[in-house]
Amino acid sequence: MGSFCFIDKVAEVKRDQSVTAFFELKGNEEFLKDHFSEFPVMPGVLLLEVLKQAACVLLGQGGGGNGHSLYRLSEAGAVKFGKFVRPGSTLKAFVRLVRKEKTSYCFEGRLDLERDGSPEGKALSAEFQLVPV
Template sequence: MEVFPPLGQDVLFFWIPIIVKQQMRFSLIDQITELKAGESITAAKNLTLAEEYLQDHFPGFPVMPGVLMVEALVQTSAWLMRYSEDFRYSTVLLDEAKAVKFNSFVKPGDTITIQSKLQKKNDESTWTFKASGNVGETNVITAKLILKQFNLADEYPSIASGDAVQTESIKTLFNVLYPQAESAKS
């Protein structure tokens, strides 16, 4: 028995974030600089004082929260997963974060360069990545991440039309983050 009634296109944007609870609603990646399908990705995030969360973390000593550093690694790895699978799945979520090590702070004015490498495909839907972030030559974070991909229709058939909406939104953002992909298609 389905929990959700059939939904029209106009209310999909209400239900999708509720169902996909873990997915961030903002991007912690400013640019994808290198991408090798099925292998690796490099991305960058420029931290500025304009980041709203820095007002409270911490007053007088603003630094990027550790959980957002992890999320930047997750988002970078998710882009590799999506691109490698030709955007077949609408949703990619963190399943597990292991061996997370914070080595230094990321401060306003810093650019964190994030690298993620596919370690293995556990199965079709679950992949393991080794990811790290550096500011210049200084390593600030490392982690082993396990990500899971799926379509909304697989879990919630009543909102299957949300897959197309979500996928188009993801592709649009991807083309902003990695415009080389769009020009390669032309």
């Protein structure tokens, strides 16, 4: 996959319900050079992208995608940031399909931070909506 693939492993998909996936921030990602060179952290908008990509996995695995393969983020709300995501950290994404609407899919998602296999707390939680492209 390309440089903006933020899913390394899909741990579980519950059809039409939820997905759990993982992403490791290795430290060699291009965006870390500018964000920030002295204190590299994953940008918040990319944390939302992790949740969006996990939701797309769910839609592609029978989560009601209706044959579409591309989705875009149309809305995000109740976004709460937690811990900084630094190189060497692993994100555990949990995304739940809340409801299907006529032209969109509504989700709740959470990113939990792990380092060296130990939980470190929440990196992000949000409610968001995807629509087919």
